[in-house]
Amino acid sequence: MMKLPIKSFSLACVVALTSVGSYAQQPLKIGFLGTLSGPAGALGQDQYDAFMLGIDHLGGKLGNSTVQVLKEDDQLKPDLGVELAKKLIEKEKVSIITGVTFSNVMMAVHKPITDSGVFLIGSNAGPTPITGKGCSPMYFSTSWNNDSLHESMGAYAREQGYKRVYLMAPNYQAGKDALAGFKTQYKGDAIDEVYTQINQPDYSAEIAQMQSAKPDAVYVFYPGGMGVNFVKQYQQAGLLGKVPLLSASTVDGTTLPALKDIALGVITGSPYSPDIDNPQNKKFVDDFRKKYNRVPSLYAAQSYDAAMLLNSALLKTQGKVDREPFRAALKQANFKSVAGPFKFNSNQFPIRNFYRVDVAKDGSGQAALVNKGVVLKEHADAYASQCTMN
Secondary structure: OOOOOOEEOOHHHOOOOOOOOHHHOOOEEEEEEEOOOOOOHHHHHHHHHHHHHHHHHOOOEEOOEEEEEEEEEOOOOHHHHHHHHHHHHHOOOOOEEEEOOOHHHHHHHHHHHHHOOOEEEEOOOOOHHHOOOOOOOOEEEOOOOHHHHHHHHHHHHHHHOOOEEEEEEEOOHHHHHHHHHHHHHOOOEEEEEEEEOOOOOOOHHHHHHHHHHOOOEEEEOOOOHHHHHHHHHHHHOOOOOOOOEEEOOOOOOOOHHHHHHHHOOOEEEEOOOOOOOOHHHHHHHHHHHHHHOOOOOHHHHHHHHHHHHHHHHHHHHOOOOOHHHHHHHHHHOOOOOOOOOEEEOOOOOEEEEEEEEEEEEOOOOOEEEEEEEEEEEEEOOOOHHHOOOO
């Protein structure tokens, strides 16, 4: 088996090893596992950068504990994700793993991590099987169940009276959850569901097929580079502005810089928008832009929240990660989310707002993500009742 080098953040971030009370003599090891390379690497990079910004905002510590973050790139390969997770647990002796960008990787690593007694704090992927019957007391999410992410645009399409909607997504767990989630709120005719290869670069054949179906609107889920390619080709086909393009995780903070005005008019559903008006989000956005020279995405916001969640729990437990006290502290979610109201459901997934976020010109005339208000308020996923854990 190939051995990969640990990528640890800079020595400067392994802040002073001097004791802050007896519990902080050694740094608390946290593993960060995400997709950091390839067409989808921007998603994981936003997660990592925001998590590190959160630690920076907390004075280089979590819960007054010195921390060491060990970063690993799963390359969007489930088998590699499992290998890296085992290395973090068995060799590096981490107490917590966070991140996990894509659902196929989450489905592979969830059980090995949680069965080992290590806490997993997911900040993006939320596949349905681990939301319901496959839930674990060792897993918490600061993002959403996959279905829930897409329900807001299903509700929006219903409210707009679109009778015939064409659906497209990549052929993997999150793609299937995406279209299922959309359909739970949309009550019209889903005239077709097209599943394309993950990381497929060319959608011209599928777009031509979609045009011939003459839908009232199109709903797509294409994260990362897939979203850039799809929106460009949709616009090149002359459809943007003629056939409403609804989406989630397709045009977002990671893809808009590559699309700019090409994406104007796209309507998205999201649990986060950079212009949400609360003090913690303003500080987060301002400092993220200063440090990384880009606007944070929903992936960044969820990972920043993961740092704040961990800080709140570690403050409560005085830096200790003993299973039941630490889990109880996490369940309290005693922090202020940058995305607005946040609390945990019984399955340890959030109850939260989902917004309509349009691609429109901001005050400076640049293409930006603009919050158009709450579509689903303090929304819970549909699977918590299937989760039976103490």
